[in-house]
Amino acid sequence: MIYLDFVPRSQPASEPAAAITLVEEPGPDRRSRRRAEGRQRVFRAAVDLFIERGFDATTMDDIAERADVARATVFNYFQRKTAFLDEWSAGRRQYALAAVRAEHLDDHPLPEVLDRYMIELARLSTRTRAETVALMGAAVHSTNVLGNPPLALELATFITRARDSGQVRADVDPDLAGLLVATGYFAILTEWIAAEPAPFDLESRLLHMVAILCQGLSS
Amino acid sequence: MIYLDFVPRSQPASEPAAAITLVEEPGPDRRSRRRAEGRQRVFRAAVDLFIERGFDATTMDDIAERADVARATVFNYFQRKTAFLDEWSAGRRQYALAAVRAEHLDDHPLPEVLDRYMIELARLSTRTRAETVALMGAAVHSTNVLGNPPLALELATFITRARDSGQVRADVDPDLAGLLVATGYFAILTEWIAAEPAPFDLESRLLHMVAILCQGLSS
Numbered sequence: 001m002i003y004l005d006f007v008p009r010s011q012p013a014s015e016p017a018a019a020i021t022l023v024e025e026p027g028p029d030r031r032s033r034r035r036a037e038g039r040q041r042v043f044r045a046a047v048d049l050f051i052e053r054g055f056d057a058t059t060m061d062d063i064a065e066r067a068d069v070a071r072a073t074v075f076n077y078f079q080r081k082t083a084f085l086d087e088w089s090a091g092r093r094q095y096a097l098a099a100v101r102a103e104h105l106d107d108h109p110l111p112e113v114l115d116r117y118m119i120e121l122a123r124l125s126t127r128t129r130a131e132t133v134a135l136m137g138a139a140v141h142s143t144n145v146l147g148n149p150p151l152a153l154e155l156a157t158f159i160t161r162a163r164d165s166g167q168v169r170a171d172v173d174p175d176l177a178g179l180l181v182a183t184g185y186f187a188i189l190t191e192w193i194a195a196e197p198a199p200f201d202l203e204s205r206l207l208h209m210v211a212i213l214c215q216g217l218s219s
Numbered sequence: 220m221i222y223l224d225f226v227p228r229s230q231p232a233s234e235p236a237a238a239i240t241l242v243e244e245p246g247p248d249r250r251s252r253r254r255a256e257g258r259q260r261v262f263r264a265a266v267d268l269f270i271e272r273g274f275d276a277t278t279m280d281d282i283a284e285r286a287d288v289a290r291a292t293v294f295n296y297f298q299r300k301t302a303f304l305d306e307w308s309a310g311r312r313q314y315a316l317a318a319v320r321a322e323h324l325d326d327h328p329l330p331e332v333l334d335r336y337m338i339e340l341a342r343l344s345t346r347t348r349a350e351t352v353a354l355m356g357a358a359v360h361s362t363n364v365l366g367n368p369p370l371a372l373e374l375a376t377f378i379t380r381a382r383d384s385g386q387v388r389a390d391v392d393p394d395l396a397g398l399l400v401a402t403g404y405f406a407i408l409t410e411w412i413a414a415e416p417a418p419f420d421l422e423s424r425l426l427h428m429v430a431i432l433c434q435g436l437s438s
Contacts, residue, residue: 140363140365140366141363144359144360144409145365146359146364146365146406147359148410148413176424176427176431177431179403180399180403180406180428180431180432182406183402183403183405184398184399184402184403186365186402187365187398187399187401187402188395188398190366191367191398194366194367208392208395209395212396212399212436213399213435214435215435215436215437216431216433216434216436217434218434
Protein backbone atom coordinates (compact mmCIF):
# COMPACT_ATOMS: atom_id res chain seq x y z
CA MET A 1 0.00 0.00 0.00
CA ILE A 2 1.49 3.33 -0.98
CA TYR A 3 0.73 6.31 1.16
CA LEU A 4 1.11 9.94 0.65
CA ASP A 5 3.52 11.14 3.30
CA PHE A 6 2.59 14.60 4.36
CA VAL A 7 3.64 16.89 7.15
CA PRO A 8 1.00 16.81 9.91
CA ARG A 9 -0.82 20.07 10.33
CA SER A 10 -0.03 22.38 13.24
CA GLN A 11 -1.35 21.71 16.74
CA PRO A 12 -5.05 22.33 17.21
CA ALA A 13 -6.06 25.32 19.31
CA SER A 14 -7.09 23.05 22.19
CA GLU A 15 -3.47 21.95 22.72
CA PRO A 16 -1.72 23.89 25.58
CA ALA A 17 0.61 26.34 23.89
CA ALA A 18 3.13 26.23 26.74
CA ALA A 19 4.59 22.90 25.64
CA ILE A 20 5.71 24.54 22.42
CA THR A 21 6.53 28.10 23.37
CA LEU A 22 8.66 27.17 26.42
CA VAL A 23 11.23 25.14 24.47
CA GLU A 24 13.95 27.21 22.88
CA GLU A 25 14.88 24.85 20.06
CA PRO A 26 13.68 25.91 16.61
CA GLY A 27 12.57 22.35 15.67
CA PRO A 28 9.67 20.44 17.21
CA ASP A 29 10.20 19.14 20.75
CA ARG A 30 9.88 15.49 21.69
CA ARG A 31 6.27 15.82 22.75
CA SER A 32 5.28 17.40 19.42
CA ARG A 33 7.19 14.70 17.57
CA ARG A 34 5.44 11.94 19.50
CA ARG A 35 2.12 13.55 18.87
CA ALA A 36 2.81 13.79 15.15
CA GLU A 37 3.87 10.14 15.05
CA GLY A 38 0.76 9.05 16.92
CA ARG A 39 -1.46 11.09 14.68
CA GLN A 40 0.20 9.65 11.59
CA ARG A 41 -0.20 6.07 12.91
CA VAL A 42 -3.93 6.65 13.50
CA PHE A 43 -4.30 8.22 10.06
CA ARG A 44 -2.58 5.28 8.31
CA ALA A 45 -4.67 2.76 10.23
CA ALA A 46 -7.83 4.57 9.16
CA VAL A 47 -6.82 4.75 5.49
CA ASP A 48 -5.94 1.02 5.49
CA LEU A 49 -9.34 0.17 6.93
CA PHE A 50 -11.21 2.43 4.47
CA ILE A 51 -9.49 0.58 1.61
CA GLU A 52 -10.12 -2.89 3.11
CA ARG A 53 -13.69 -2.50 4.42
CA GLY A 54 -14.96 0.78 3.04
CA PHE A 55 -15.45 4.10 4.77
CA ASP A 56 -19.01 3.49 6.00
CA ALA A 57 -18.22 0.05 7.45
CA THR A 58 -15.23 1.32 9.45
CA THR A 59 -15.85 2.62 12.98
CA MET A 60 -13.68 4.81 15.19
CA ASP A 61 -13.30 1.72 17.42
CA ASP A 62 -11.93 -0.26 14.47
CA ILE A 63 -9.40 2.49 13.82
CA ALA A 64 -8.33 2.59 17.48
CA GLU A 65 -7.84 -1.18 17.49
CA ARG A 66 -5.85 -1.22 14.26
CA ALA A 67 -3.62 1.66 15.41
CA ASP A 68 -3.31 0.07 18.87
CA VAL A 69 -4.36 3.21 20.71
CA ALA A 70 -7.27 4.14 22.98
CA ARG A 71 -10.54 5.22 21.38
CA ALA A 72 -10.14 8.64 23.04
CA THR A 73 -6.78 9.05 21.32
CA VAL A 74 -8.39 8.64 17.92
CA PHE A 75 -11.00 11.28 18.79
CA ASN A 76 -8.28 13.54 20.13
CA TYR A 77 -6.63 13.63 16.70
CA PHE A 78 -9.71 13.28 14.50
CA GLN A 79 -13.01 14.51 15.95
CA ARG A 80 -15.14 13.01 13.18
CA LYS A 81 -14.60 10.22 10.70
CA THR A 82 -14.82 12.74 7.84
CA ALA A 83 -11.78 14.53 9.35
CA PHE A 84 -9.68 11.69 7.87
CA LEU A 85 -11.01 12.64 4.44
CA ASP A 86 -10.17 16.32 4.99
CA GLU A 87 -6.65 15.35 6.08
CA TRP A 88 -6.25 13.12 3.05
CA SER A 89 -7.31 15.89 0.65
CA ALA A 90 -5.12 18.45 2.42
CA GLY A 91 -2.13 16.12 2.08
CA ARG A 92 -2.74 15.73 -1.66
CA ARG A 93 -3.01 19.50 -2.17
CA GLN A 94 0.19 19.98 -0.21
CA TYR A 95 1.93 17.36 -2.36
CA ALA A 96 0.88 19.01 -5.64
CA LEU A 97 1.74 22.48 -4.37
CA ALA A 98 5.19 21.28 -3.27
CA ALA A 99 5.88 20.12 -6.86
CA VAL A 100 4.92 23.55 -8.23
CA ARG A 101 7.14 25.25 -5.64
CA ALA A 102 10.06 22.85 -6.16
CA GLU A 103 10.21 23.81 -9.83
CA HIS A 104 9.74 27.51 -9.03
CA LEU A 105 6.74 27.58 -11.35
CA ASP A 106 4.71 30.08 -9.31
CA ASP A 107 5.49 32.93 -11.69
CA HIS A 108 5.34 30.89 -14.89
CA PRO A 109 2.40 31.07 -17.32
CA LEU A 110 -0.85 29.83 -15.78
CA PRO A 111 -1.18 26.74 -18.05
CA GLU A 112 2.25 25.59 -16.95
CA VAL A 113 1.39 25.98 -13.26
CA LEU A 114 -1.98 24.26 -13.54
CA ASP A 115 -0.57 21.49 -15.75
CA ARG A 116 2.11 20.66 -13.20
CA TYR A 117 -0.40 20.76 -10.31
CA MET A 118 -2.84 18.45 -12.12
CA ILE A 119 -0.10 16.11 -13.38
CA GLU A 120 1.01 15.58 -9.79
CA LEU A 121 -2.54 14.83 -8.64
CA ALA A 122 -3.08 12.49 -11.60
CA ARG A 123 0.13 10.53 -11.01
CA LEU A 124 -0.45 10.32 -7.30
CA SER A 125 -4.02 9.09 -7.88
CA THR A 126 -2.82 6.52 -10.41
CA ARG A 127 -0.04 5.24 -8.11
CA THR A 128 -2.47 4.96 -5.19
CA ARG A 129 -5.62 4.01 -7.09
CA ALA A 130 -7.12 1.75 -4.37
CA GLU A 131 -6.65 4.50 -1.80
CA THR A 132 -8.05 7.13 -4.17
CA VAL A 133 -11.11 5.00 -4.98
CA ALA A 134 -11.82 4.45 -1.28
CA LEU A 135 -11.20 7.96 0.00
CA MET A 136 -12.40 10.08 -2.91
CA GLY A 137 -15.48 7.85 -3.16
CA ALA A 138 -16.15 8.43 0.54
CA ALA A 139 -15.58 12.18 0.17
CA VAL A 140 -18.10 12.38 -2.67
CA HIS A 141 -20.72 10.43 -0.70
CA SER A 142 -20.10 11.67 2.84
CA THR A 143 -18.98 15.29 2.47
CA ASN A 144 -20.05 18.25 0.41
CA VAL A 145 -17.12 18.46 -2.01
CA LEU A 146 -18.88 21.18 -4.01
CA GLY A 147 -19.38 23.52 -1.06
CA ASN A 148 -16.51 25.98 -0.85
CA PRO A 149 -13.71 23.44 -1.42
CA PRO A 150 -10.23 24.42 -0.15
CA LEU A 151 -8.84 23.27 -3.51
CA ALA A 152 -10.78 26.09 -5.22
CA LEU A 153 -9.17 28.66 -2.90
CA GLU A 154 -5.70 27.30 -3.57
CA LEU A 155 -6.21 27.35 -7.34
CA ALA A 156 -7.69 30.86 -7.10
CA THR A 157 -4.36 32.16 -5.76
CA PHE A 158 -2.62 30.96 -8.96
CA ILE A 159 -5.33 32.61 -11.06
CA THR A 160 -5.17 35.89 -9.13
CA ARG A 161 -1.43 36.04 -9.74
CA ALA A 162 -1.94 35.35 -13.45
CA ARG A 163 -4.59 38.06 -13.61
CA ASP A 164 -2.31 40.55 -11.88
CA SER A 165 0.36 39.89 -14.48
CA GLY A 166 -2.08 40.38 -17.35
CA GLN A 167 -2.30 36.74 -18.48
CA VAL A 168 -5.93 36.42 -17.38
CA ARG A 169 -8.72 38.78 -18.45
CA ALA A 170 -9.29 41.55 -15.92
CA ASP A 171 -13.03 40.83 -15.71
CA VAL A 172 -12.50 37.24 -14.55
CA ASP A 173 -13.37 36.50 -10.93
CA PRO A 174 -10.46 34.30 -9.73
CA ASP A 175 -12.65 32.69 -7.06
CA LEU A 176 -15.13 31.55 -9.67
CA ALA A 177 -12.33 30.40 -11.97
CA GLY A 178 -10.72 28.45 -9.11
CA LEU A 179 -14.08 26.85 -8.39
CA LEU A 180 -14.47 25.77 -12.03
CA VAL A 181 -11.03 24.13 -12.12
CA ALA A 182 -11.58 22.45 -8.73
CA THR A 183 -15.04 21.08 -9.52
CA GLY A 184 -13.89 19.97 -12.96
CA TYR A 185 -11.11 18.03 -11.22
CA PHE A 186 -13.56 16.47 -8.75
CA ALA A 187 -15.97 15.48 -11.51
CA ILE A 188 -13.23 13.88 -13.63
CA LEU A 189 -11.80 12.06 -10.61
CA THR A 190 -15.30 10.85 -9.71
CA GLU A 191 -15.70 9.35 -13.21
CA TRP A 192 -12.22 7.84 -13.05
CA ILE A 193 -12.89 5.97 -9.77
CA ALA A 194 -16.38 4.82 -10.82
CA ALA A 195 -15.20 1.90 -12.99
CA GLU A 196 -12.58 -0.88 -12.81
CA PRO A 197 -10.17 -0.79 -14.46
CA ALA A 198 -9.79 2.99 -14.80
CA PRO A 199 -12.00 4.04 -17.75
CA PHE A 200 -9.54 6.62 -19.15
CA ASP A 201 -6.09 8.10 -18.62
CA LEU A 202 -6.57 10.52 -15.75
CA GLU A 203 -3.61 12.75 -16.60
CA SER A 204 -4.71 13.34 -20.23
CA ARG A 205 -8.25 14.16 -19.19
CA LEU A 206 -7.19 16.60 -16.49
CA LEU A 207 -4.81 18.31 -18.94
CA HIS A 208 -7.63 18.58 -21.49
CA MET A 209 -9.71 20.33 -18.81
CA VAL A 210 -6.86 22.70 -17.95
CA ALA A 211 -6.41 23.55 -21.65
CA ILE A 212 -10.11 24.44 -22.04
CA LEU A 213 -10.20 26.54 -18.88
CA CYS A 214 -6.91 28.33 -19.52
CA GLN A 215 -8.08 29.35 -22.99
CA GLY A 216 -11.33 30.50 -21.37
CA LEU A 217 -9.49 32.69 -18.88
CA SER A 218 -6.80 34.09 -21.17
CA SER A 219 -6.76 37.77 -22.07
CA MET B 220 -45.33 28.02 -2.79
CA ILE B 221 -44.37 28.07 -6.46
CA TYR B 222 -43.81 24.77 -8.17
CA LEU B 223 -42.31 23.81 -11.39
CA ASP B 224 -45.01 22.12 -13.38
CA PHE B 225 -43.53 19.43 -15.52
CA VAL B 226 -44.88 16.59 -17.56
CA PRO B 227 -44.54 13.34 -15.58
CA ARG B 228 -42.15 10.86 -17.09
CA SER B 229 -43.40 7.81 -18.91
CA GLN B 230 -44.69 4.73 -17.11
CA PRO B 231 -42.05 2.67 -15.33
CA ALA B 232 -41.24 -0.73 -16.79
CA SER B 233 -43.06 -2.50 -13.93
CA GLU B 234 -46.40 -1.12 -15.15
CA PRO B 235 -48.35 -3.66 -17.28
CA ALA B 236 -47.99 -2.47 -20.85
CA ALA B 237 -51.44 -3.81 -21.84
CA ALA B 238 -53.30 -0.95 -20.17
CA ILE B 239 -51.64 1.44 -22.59
CA THR B 240 -51.24 -0.54 -25.78
CA LEU B 241 -54.85 -1.82 -25.80
CA VAL B 242 -56.47 1.61 -26.00
CA GLU B 243 -56.73 3.01 -29.48
CA GLU B 244 -56.85 6.72 -28.64
CA PRO B 245 -53.68 8.66 -29.45
CA GLY B 246 -53.81 10.73 -26.23
CA PRO B 247 -53.47 9.38 -22.71
CA ASP B 248 -56.41 7.32 -21.49
CA ARG B 249 -58.26 8.01 -18.27
CA ARG B 250 -56.17 5.57 -16.28
CA SER B 251 -52.93 7.16 -17.44
CA ARG B 252 -54.30 10.60 -16.64
CA ARG B 253 -55.33 9.49 -13.14
CA ARG B 254 -51.94 7.98 -12.61
CA ALA B 255 -50.19 11.16 -13.70
CA GLU B 256 -52.40 13.22 -11.37
CA GLY B 257 -51.72 10.88 -8.46
CA ARG B 258 -48.01 10.93 -9.11
CA GLN B 259 -48.03 14.72 -9.30
CA ARG B 260 -49.96 14.99 -6.00
CA VAL B 261 -47.44 12.72 -4.26
CA PHE B 262 -44.55 14.72 -5.74
CA ARG B 263 -45.99 18.05 -4.57
CA ALA B 264 -46.64 16.69 -1.08
CA ALA B 265 -43.04 15.51 -0.88
CA VAL B 266 -41.59 18.83 -2.05
CA ASP B 267 -43.75 20.72 0.46
CA LEU B 268 -42.53 18.52 3.29
CA PHE B 269 -38.87 18.79 2.22
CA ILE B 270 -39.21 22.59 2.37
CA GLU B 271 -41.05 22.56 5.73
CA ARG B 272 -39.10 19.87 7.61
CA GLY B 273 -36.07 19.12 5.51
CA PHE B 274 -35.32 16.12 3.32
CA ASP B 275 -33.77 13.91 6.01
CA ALA B 276 -36.57 14.50 8.53
CA THR B 277 -39.31 13.58 6.04
CA THR B 278 -40.35 9.92 5.78
CA MET B 279 -42.25 8.12 3.02
CA ASP B 280 -45.07 7.74 5.60
CA ASP B 281 -45.18 11.52 6.05
CA ILE B 282 -45.46 11.94 2.30
CA ALA B 283 -48.28 9.37 2.06
CA GLU B 284 -50.18 11.12 4.84
CA ARG B 285 -49.76 14.59 3.31
CA ALA B 286 -50.80 13.37 -0.16
CA ASP B 287 -53.66 11.36 1.39
CA VAL B 288 -52.67 8.12 -0.32
CA ALA B 289 -51.52 4.71 0.88
CA ARG B 290 -47.84 4.22 1.67
CA ALA B 291 -47.66 1.60 -1.11
CA THR B 292 -48.90 4.21 -3.58
CA VAL B 293 -45.98 6.49 -2.75
CA PHE B 294 -43.53 3.61 -3.28
CA ASN B 295 -45.29 2.69 -6.50
CA TYR B 296 -44.48 6.12 -7.95
CA PHE B 297 -41.16 6.78 -6.19
CA GLN B 298 -39.16 3.72 -5.11
CA ARG B 299 -36.69 5.73 -3.03
CA LYS B 300 -36.80 9.12 -1.39
CA THR B 301 -33.97 10.30 -3.65
CA ALA B 302 -36.24 9.58 -6.66
CA PHE B 303 -38.05 12.83 -5.74
CA LEU B 304 -34.76 14.67 -6.18
CA ASP B 305 -34.14 13.05 -9.57
CA GLU B 306 -37.65 14.01 -10.66
CA TRP B 307 -37.13 17.57 -9.46
CA SER B 308 -33.86 17.92 -11.39
CA ALA B 309 -35.35 16.33 -14.51
CA GLY B 310 -38.24 18.82 -14.37
CA ARG B 311 -35.83 21.74 -14.18
CA ARG B 312 -33.79 20.50 -17.13
CA GLN B 313 -36.98 20.02 -19.12
CA TYR B 314 -38.06 23.57 -18.27
CA ALA B 315 -34.76 25.12 -19.39
CA LEU B 316 -34.67 23.01 -22.55
CA ALA B 317 -38.23 24.04 -23.41
CA ALA B 318 -37.15 27.70 -23.31
CA VAL B 319 -34.24 27.02 -25.70
CA ARG B 320 -36.60 25.12 -28.04
CA ALA B 321 -39.37 27.74 -27.84
CA GLU B 322 -36.97 30.39 -29.15
CA HIS B 323 -35.57 27.98 -31.79
CA LEU B 324 -32.10 28.63 -30.39
CA ASP B 325 -30.78 25.10 -30.99
CA ASP B 326 -28.80 26.17 -34.05
CA HIS B 327 -27.71 29.56 -32.72
CA PRO B 328 -24.17 30.24 -31.47
CA LEU B 329 -23.27 28.17 -28.41
CA PRO B 330 -22.99 31.13 -25.99
CA GLU B 331 -26.56 32.14 -26.91
CA VAL B 332 -27.89 28.63 -26.27
CA LEU B 333 -26.05 28.17 -22.97
CA ASP B 334 -26.92 31.70 -21.82
CA ARG B 335 -30.63 31.07 -22.38
CA TYR B 336 -30.46 27.66 -20.66
CA MET B 337 -28.66 29.08 -17.61
CA ILE B 338 -30.84 32.21 -17.44
CA GLU B 339 -33.90 29.96 -17.20
CA LEU B 340 -32.36 27.87 -14.42
CA ALA B 341 -31.25 31.03 -12.59
CA ARG B 342 -34.67 32.68 -12.77
CA LEU B 343 -36.48 29.51 -11.80
CA SER B 344 -34.12 29.02 -8.82
CA THR B 345 -34.59 32.63 -7.75
CA ARG B 346 -38.41 32.46 -8.01
CA THR B 347 -38.46 29.19 -6.04
CA ARG B 348 -35.56 29.83 -3.69
CA ALA B 349 -36.99 27.95 -0.68
CA GLU B 350 -37.64 24.92 -2.85
CA THR B 351 -34.19 25.16 -4.48
CA VAL B 352 -32.46 25.45 -1.10
CA ALA B 353 -34.29 22.38 0.22
CA LEU B 354 -34.02 20.13 -2.83
CA MET B 355 -30.63 21.13 -4.21
CA GLY B 356 -29.23 20.99 -0.68
CA ALA B 357 -30.62 17.47 -0.30
CA ALA B 358 -29.27 16.45 -3.72
CA VAL B 359 -25.78 17.62 -2.79
CA HIS B 360 -25.84 15.76 0.52
CA SER B 361 -27.80 12.63 -0.40
CA THR B 362 -26.90 11.88 -4.00
CA ASN B 363 -23.72 11.89 -6.06
CA VAL B 364 -24.33 14.98 -8.20
CA LEU B 365 -20.81 14.75 -9.64
CA GLY B 366 -21.17 11.18 -10.89
CA ASN B 367 -22.31 11.17 -14.50
CA PRO B 368 -25.01 13.85 -14.10
CA PRO B 369 -27.81 13.84 -16.74
CA LEU B 370 -27.34 17.62 -17.02
CA ALA B 371 -23.83 17.04 -18.40
CA LEU B 372 -25.22 14.75 -21.12
CA GLU B 373 -27.86 17.29 -22.09
CA LEU B 374 -25.33 20.12 -22.31
CA ALA B 375 -22.96 17.87 -24.27
CA THR B 376 -25.55 17.61 -27.06
CA PHE B 377 -25.45 21.42 -27.48
CA ILE B 378 -21.65 21.33 -27.53
CA THR B 379 -21.50 18.46 -30.03
CA ARG B 380 -23.76 20.44 -32.38
CA ALA B 381 -21.56 23.53 -31.99
CA ARG B 382 -18.46 21.46 -32.68
CA ASP B 383 -20.03 19.94 -35.80
CA SER B 384 -20.71 23.45 -37.12
CA GLY B 385 -17.12 24.55 -36.46
CA GLN B 386 -17.84 26.88 -33.52
CA VAL B 387 -16.04 24.63 -31.05
CA ARG B 388 -12.47 23.37 -31.50
CA ALA B 389 -12.36 19.93 -33.12
CA ASP B 390 -10.13 18.52 -30.37
CA VAL B 391 -12.67 19.29 -27.61
CA ASP B 392 -14.42 16.29 -26.08
CA PRO B 393 -18.07 17.42 -25.81
CA ASP B 394 -18.72 15.03 -22.90
CA LEU B 395 -15.94 16.61 -20.88
CA ALA B 396 -17.09 20.10 -21.84
CA GLY B 397 -20.68 19.25 -20.82
CA LEU B 398 -19.37 17.94 -17.52
CA LEU B 399 -17.45 21.17 -16.87
CA VAL B 400 -20.52 23.34 -17.51
CA ALA B 401 -22.75 21.06 -15.43
CA THR B 402 -20.43 20.84 -12.44
CA GLY B 403 -19.74 24.58 -12.62
CA TYR B 404 -23.50 25.10 -12.42
CA PHE B 405 -23.83 22.73 -9.44
CA ALA B 406 -20.94 24.39 -7.60
CA ILE B 407 -22.33 27.90 -8.13
CA LEU B 408 -25.83 26.80 -7.10
CA THR B 409 -24.35 25.13 -4.01
CA GLU B 410 -22.70 28.42 -2.99
CA TRP B 411 -25.89 30.35 -3.75
CA ILE B 412 -28.05 28.19 -1.44
CA ALA B 413 -25.46 28.07 1.37
CA ALA B 414 -26.26 31.54 2.79
CA GLU B 415 -29.36 33.62 3.54
CA PRO B 416 -30.09 35.92 1.89
CA ALA B 417 -28.62 34.78 -1.41
CA PRO B 418 -24.92 35.83 -1.36
CA PHE B 419 -24.80 36.91 -5.05
CA ASP B 420 -26.93 37.29 -8.14
CA LEU B 421 -27.22 33.77 -9.49
CA GLU B 422 -27.91 34.74 -13.09
CA SER B 423 -24.82 37.00 -13.38
CA ARG B 424 -22.56 34.36 -11.89
CA LEU B 425 -23.85 31.59 -14.15
CA LEU B 426 -23.42 33.85 -17.19
CA HIS B 427 -19.86 34.64 -16.10
CA MET B 428 -19.20 30.89 -16.00
CA VAL B 429 -20.72 30.39 -19.46
CA ALA B 430 -18.57 33.23 -20.86
CA ILE B 431 -15.37 31.65 -19.52
CA LEU B 432 -16.23 28.18 -20.76
CA CYS B 433 -17.45 29.31 -24.19
CA GLN B 434 -14.22 31.21 -24.76
CA GLY B 435 -12.37 28.09 -23.64
CA LEU B 436 -14.20 25.91 -26.17
CA SER B 437 -14.22 28.31 -29.12
CA SER B 438 -12.20 27.52 -32.24
